[in-house]
Amino acid sequence: MQPHEERIQVGGIAVHTWVGGQGDPLLVLHxxxxxxxxxxxxxxxxxxxxxxxxxxxxFGASGSAEWMEGVDDLARFYLWFIExxxxxxxHLLGQSFGGWTAAEIATMSPGAIDxxxxxxxxxxxxxxxxxxxxxxxxxxxxxxxxxxxxKSIPEWEELFGRAPTPxxxxxxxxxxxxxxxxxxxxxxxxxxxxxFLPRVTNPTLVVWGREDKxxxxxxxxxxxxxxxxxxxxxxxxxxxxxxxxxxxxxAKLVLDFLGGExxx
Amino acid sequence: xxxxxxxxxxxxxxxxEEGGKYPSLRLAFPNxxxxxxxxxxxxxxxxxxxxxxxxxxxxxxxxNEHHSTPSCVNVGANMTAAVLGRTTSRAKLLILGNILPxxxxxxxxxxxxxxxxxxxxxxxxxxxxxxxxVESWWANSNPVHNRERFEECHDLIxxxxxxxxxxRWEGRHYHFRHVNPWCLPLQKPHPPIWIPGTASPETxxxxxxxxxxxxxxxxxxxxxxxxxxxxxxxAAEAGRTVTPDNLGFLICAVTADTTEKAREAGKHFVxxxxxxxxxxxxxxxxxxxxxRAGQQFALKARPRSLATMSYDELLAAHxxxxxxxxxxxxxxxxxxxxxxxxHLLLEAQExxxxxxxxxxxxxxxxxxxxxxxxxx
Numbered sequence: 001m002q003p004h005e006e007r008i009q010v011g012g013i014a015v016h017t018w019v020g021g022q023g024d025p026l027l028v029l030h031x032x033x034x035x036x037x038x039x040x041x042x043x044x045x046x047x048x049x050x051x052x053x054x055x056x057x058x059f060g061a062s063g064s065a066e067w068m069e070g071v072d073d074l075a076r077f078y079l080w081f082i083e084x085x086x087x088x089x090x091h092l093l094g095q096s097f098g099g100w101t102a103a104e105i106a107t108m109s110p111g112a113i114d115x116x117x118x119x120x121x122x123x124x125x126x127x128x129x130x131x132x133x134x135x136x137x138x139x140x141x142x143x144x145x146x147x148x149x150x151k152s153i154p155e156w157e158e159l160f161g162r163a164p165t166p167x168x169x170x171x172x173x174x175x176x177x178x179x180x181x182x183x184x185x186x187x188x189x190x191x192x193x194x195x196f197l198p199r200v201t202n203p204t205l206v207v208w209g210r211e212d213k214x215x216x217x218x219x220x221x222x223x224x225x226x227x228x229x230x231x232x233x234x235x236x237x238x239x240x241x242x243x244x245x246x247x248x249x250x251a252k253l254v255l256d257f258l259g260g261e262x263x264x
Numbered sequence: 265x266x267x268x269x270x271x272x273x274x275x276x277x278x279x280x281e282e283g284g285k286y287p288s289l290r291l292a293f294p295n296x297x298x299x300x301x302x303x304x305x306x307x308x309x310x311x312x313x314x315x316x317x318x319x320x321x322x323x324x325x326x327x328n329e330h331h332s333t334p335s336c337v338n339v340g341a342n343m344t345a346a347v348l349g350r351t352t353s354r355a356k357l358l359i360l361g362n363i364l365p366x367x368x369x370x371x372x373x374x375x376x377x378x379x380x381x382x383x384x385x386x387x388x389x390x391x392x393x394x395x396x397x398v399e400s401w402w403a404n405s406n407p408v409h410n411r412e413r414f415e416e417c418h419d420l421i422x423x424x425x426x427x428x429x430x431x432r433w434e435g436r437h438y439h440f441r442h443v444n445p446w447c448l449p450l451q452k453p454h455p456p457i458w459i460p461g462t463a464s465p466e467t468x469x470x471x472x473x474x475x476x477x478x479x480x481x482x483x484x485x486x487x488x489x490x491x492x493x494x495x496x497x498x499a500a501e502a503g504r505t506v507t508p509d510n511l512g513f514l515i516c517a518v519t520a521d522t523t524e525k526a527r528e529a530g531k532h533f534v535x536x537x538x539x540x541x542x543x544x545x546x547x548x549x550x551x552x553x554x555x556r557a558g559q560q561f562a563l564k565a566r567p568r569s570l571a572t573m574s575y576d577e578l579l580a581a582h583x584x585x586x587x588x589x590x591x592x593x594x595x596x597x598x599x600x601x602x603x604x605x606x607h608l609l610l611e612a613q614e615x616x617x618x619x620x621x622x623x624x625x626x627x628x629x630x631x632x633x634x635x636x637x638x639x640x
Contacts, residue, residue, distance in 0.1 A: 135551055136401075138544060177408055177552040184406040 001050065003038040008054070010077065010084045016061035017085070018053040021046025024114075025090035026258070027082065028053040029098030031241075032134060032183075033146075034175040035060050040155055041243045044251035049258065052087060054078075056098075058178030060171050071097075071123070071182050071190065075104035079112055091258055093117035095243060096215065097179060100188070103223070106204075107196035115258055116204040118223055119242045119250070120215050122188040129216035131188045135180060139172060148211040148239035155244060197226035204230035205257040209238030209245065265508075265600050265640040267633070268358055269317035269626065270326035271613040272336040273310045276535065277302045283334070288543025290333040290398045303337060309619050311347060316623060317612075318352035320630020324389065326358040326609050331402040335540035342376040349384030357384055358609075360458055360479070361391025364417035365410040366403035371443055373417070374424035378449040386450035389477075391458035392418055394467070397550040398543075408552035411466070413437045425454035460514070464558040465494045472498025472506070479512035479609060482537075482570065482583055485602045488513060490561075492603070512607030513599060516614065517585040519592045519628045520621065529625065530579070530586025535615035537570035537578060589632035596633070600640045608637075 003020030018038050026049040030036065035055040042051050056074060057065035068074060078101065082090060092113040094102030099121025106116050122131055134142055143160060150156050164172065204227045208220035217234060224232040233253060235246055243250045278297040286292040314325050327344045330336035338344055345357045357380065367373050381388040394414045400407045416435045420443075423431070429444030449455055459471040461480045471478040472495035480488040492511060499506045516533040520526035541548070570583065578584045585595035596608055612629075613622045 136544075136546060138546060173551070180406060180408045180551045184408065185404055 003042070003046070003051075008081065008085050010081045013057045013063040013065055013077075015057065015063070015081060016055040018042075019050070021048075021050045023049045025050045025052055025087045027078070027087060027090045027092050027113075029078070029092070029094035029101050030056065030059075031096030031098050032175065032179040033096075033241075034171065036159060036244070039243065039247065041247035041251040041254075044248070045254055048255060049091065052085065052090065054081060056101075056178065058181065059175045065178075066181070068182060071101055071104055072108075074101050074182060075108055078105055079109055082112060089114050091115045091117070093119070093254065094121060095119040096240065097122055097183065097188075099123065100183075100190070100193075103193060103197065103200075104190070106200040106202060107193065110200050110202055113202060116200065116202045116227075117207065117254055117257065118204065119207045120209060120212055120240050121206075121219070121223065122183070122215055123190060123193050124219050124222050124226075125186075125189045125191065126216045126218045127222060128218045131216070131219075132214045133187065134214070135176070135184075139176075145213045146240045147245055148209065148237055149245075152237070153241075153245050154247065159244065194222070194226050197223070198228060200227050201229055203257075205253065206230050206232040207242055207250065207253060208232065208234045209240060209242050210234050210236050211238060212240045214240040265596070265605065265637055266323035266607050267596075267629070267637055268324040268326045268356075268607065268609040269314065269322045269629075270328070270514075270609055270611045271310050271313060271622075272328060272330070272536070272611065273306065273338040274536075274613075274615055275299070275303060275306065275334040275337045276615045277306075278334065280539070283539065288547055289335060289540050290543055291401055291547055292543070293334065297334070306337075310613070311344075311351065313613060313619070313622050313626060314348055315351050316626045317630075318348075318355040320626055321634045322355050322626075322629070324356035324358045324607075325352065326360050328360055329363060330396075331399055333398065333540065335536060342373075342380050345377075345380040345388060346383050349380055349387065352384075355387070356389050357387050358389040358458065359391050360389075360460055360609075361393040363395035363399050364392050364421075365394055365413040366399050366405040367413075367417055370417040370420040370438060371424060371440060371445055374421040375445045375447045377421075377455065378425070378445070378447045381449040381451055381455055382447070386455075388449070388451070388455040389458050390455040391460065392421075393460055394464075394553075397546075397548045397553055400550055400553065401547060406552075407550040409437060410553045411555070415470075422454070425449060458512070461491050463561055464554065465491070465561050466555060466558060468492070468494035469498035469501075471495060472500075472504070473502045475499065475502070475504050475510065477510055477512055477607065479514055479607065481514040482516075484581060485599075488603055508604055508606030511603065511605040512609055513603055513605045514609040514611065515583060515585060515599065517592055517595070517610040517612055518617070518621070518625045519587065519589050519633060520625060521588070521628070523587050523591060525621075526586040526588060526591070526625075527579075529617055529621050530584050531575055532613075532615035532617040533584045533586075533611070534575050534578065536611070537573065537583070541569075541571055589628045589636075592629075593633045593636040596637055597640060 007014040055062040099118040100123030224230045277299045329341040433440040457476040468491045518529045
């Protein structure tokens with residue numbers, strides 16, 4: 001299936017969604033920077049899985065949800081989305097803010113999903129260090145803090161190589177607002193999440209970039225410890241935007257982990 | 265036109281080159297530069313200046329509040345109002361104002377303002393503000409909720425003052441199962457409400473709908489006129505008539521025996537236009553704090569930041585008025601002619617303007633400027 005855009009109605013909100021590929025469904029939840037569209041890593045993964053990449057309510061081209069107060073609301077919303085889009089029991093992959101959302105979903109209803117991938121997920125308070133305060137920095141500063149080496153990123157020019165249009169700036173502002181709405185306090189974590197993670201017995205892959213300047217690698221270790229069937233892979237020379245920074249390596253990790261094996 | 269004396273109670277007691285090493289004097293400048301002994305004597309000094317302003321005939325004493333900044337160490341407006349409630353006797357106490365969105369307990373705020381009103385014999389003018397973004401950082405209050413919390417906090421305070429308790433409050437941001445404050449303002453039903461404005465058209469409309477006194481701060485005359493138009497629009501919606509008593513304006517002003525001395529003293533105001541407002545936009549206006557309409561109006565309304573203006577330009581634009589009593593009286597009259605306001609708020613001490621200069625300015629205002637202005 002060629003990647004295309006859909007609007008999926010959930011609870012009165014039109015959820016803008018990229019859909020593409022073939023095979024079992026893989027639900028992909030984006031980070032605070034918003035839905036960056038159909039990316040290189042998705043092309044690889046879509047050879048064996050049907051990728052569903054929705055834009056969170058309040059972000060980008062999706063409808064608003066000013067009533068939401070926290071990531072737990074977003075997680076409950078996505079459990080509804082899985083039903084509304086008839087995804088059955090999809091694999092679930094979340095990056096950064098989307099990783100936190102994925103972890104919440106898994107704790108709420110582990111049976112609703114198959115395998116779980118958390119990439120540089122926020123959501124836990126680091127035992128060492130702090131999660132960088134993204135609201136304290138300008139978008140320009142963040143762009144560089146997000147990655148290890150812009151020059152090594154194949155899609156850098158396409159994504160960041162030109163000045164954003166007014167419409168893109170408006171979307172960026174909207175994304176930041178919704179992130180603040182959901183994750184301002186406690187900042188980017190849920191103090192109760194760790195207590196529920198042992199419920200998640202789904203096979204889980206935790207991926208981190210060694211040079212992540214946004215979320216300390218310590219958080220990856222914490223997720224690995226708290227989730228019973230989790231493994232942690234740390235990519236060298238990689239920052240926070242793992243799927244963008246190392247699309248080939250990331251896609252391979254995901255494909256190997258999901259395995260294409262017969263679903264239970 | 266009524267005149268109000270205002271000092272931010274600055275703490276400019278550190279080497280400027282140290283302040284310059286940090287991205288902003290707000291939030292980032294470490295408080296190891298806070299000089300406790302100097303702060304203790306400065307509070308005495310600033311309160312003495314307020315007390316003289318009361319005695320020489322200022323109509324009101326304006327008090328504000330900021331946090332995590334040397335530009336203003338008045339960290340508790342209601343506390344200052346209570347102190348001045350005892351040490352002054354006639355001037356109104358204009359609290360401009362309490363920062364509603366960062367307040368977690370509006371009932372306690374209603375009680376504190378009421379207590380200051382009772383102690384002062386009913387002299388409180390109760391201003392409510394949304395605060396600059398720095399205050400949201402300081403309180404760790406979600407800026408996305410700033411306007412909603414401002415309005416809900418306001419509504420609950422007003423209900424405390426106008427409806428008998430006990431009652432229950434279940435809002436979006438505030439939840440109180442038992443509201444029954446045993447402290448109500450002396451003024452019935454409550455002190456007059458004042459609202460400042462710098463850029464938000466919604467705030468001007470909102471204040472106009474309610475008939476609150478509306479005061480733009482340090483904006484060009486043309487911007488003030490536009491904001492007053494929004495105010496009138498709100499007033500018209502509610503069927504209210506707008507009089508000069510509904511409108512105020514804030515500028516910086518100092519007087520002295522000679523033009524030269526006054527111009528020299530006025531230079532201290534430049535600090536508050538530039539260095540104290542320096543910093544990342546994310547700190548002063550965090551995400552979601554300002555509506556799109558507010559952002560667009562701000563972009564249109566203030567093409568030049570005050571920080572980029574020279575002292576002479578600030579004088580020419582009447583952001584600062586510094587001169588002999590006759591000269592400042594003429595300057596104030598100009599403001600009155602331009603804007604038709606009934607209240608002029610004077611930021612009358614800043615930065616390192618010393619006690620003697622400040623006291624002399626207050627004396628001269630009382631002896632010569634206030635009588636001249638009273639006729640306007």
